[in-house]
Amino acid sequence: MSVLCLRQVKKAFWIHTNGEVWEVKVKTYMAKPEEIKREWYLIDAKGKTLGRLASEIAKILRGKHKPIYTPHLDCGDYVVVINADKIKVTGKKLTDKIYYRHSGYMGGLKEIPLQRMLAEHPERVIELAVKGMLPKNRLGRKMFKKLKVYAGEEHPHQAQKPKKLEI
Structure with a gap:
């Protein structure tokens, strides 16, 4: 039995063999919350570029590095970042980039x-x-809680045995 043609049309495959036509339905895999295994990763931010590091961290927090990624579930891992004070930025961002926040009162823009x-x-x-790279909803807030950032070398998460991750 030889397959002559295989093409995908709306989540179904049509297989033409020896004049016969078969339809094979394809189901998209959806992970269940109890199937998700969470790991801890340790990232050293020393000398890393801010935006490039943040995008990799956001990818891990969302779980996009896993084959079981499901958009409507939190399937990401925990991330511990150390040496946040030794981060690198390019260009003139050190002097030109400004962060804004508002107190909610008149003239309260800082x-x-x-x-x-x-x-x-x-x-x-x-x-x-990293927060700017996560979804702006309840799921994004839940993902953001798995990020732990520390200015120095020390962190209180040795008990979780985080895996060192090179970025």
């Missing part, structure tokens, strides 16, 4: 340049970059 943010809250720089 502007903080990246240079000052790195000096005062280096972990917040990575958190804001």
Whole structure:
């Protein structure tokens, strides 16, 4: 029995063999919450470019690196980032990039340049970059809770035995 033609039309394959036509339905795999196994990863941010690092972290938090990725489920892993104070930015972003936040009151707009943010809250720089790359809904907030960022070398997650990940 030889297959002469195989083409996909609306999640179904039509197989033509020796004048016969068969229709084979294809079902999309959807992971179930109990099937998802979470791991812990340790990433050293020393000397890494901010945006490139943030996009890789967001991919791991969403679970897009796994073959069982399902868009409507949180199937991502935990990420611990150390040395957030030694992150690198390109161009003139250190002086030109400004973070904005508002208190909610009249005239309550605050502007903080990246240079000052790195000096005062280096972990917040990575958190804001990753948060902007996650979905803006309940699922995104749940994914964001799995990100742990620390300014120095030390972190309190040795008990979880995180795997060192090179990016």
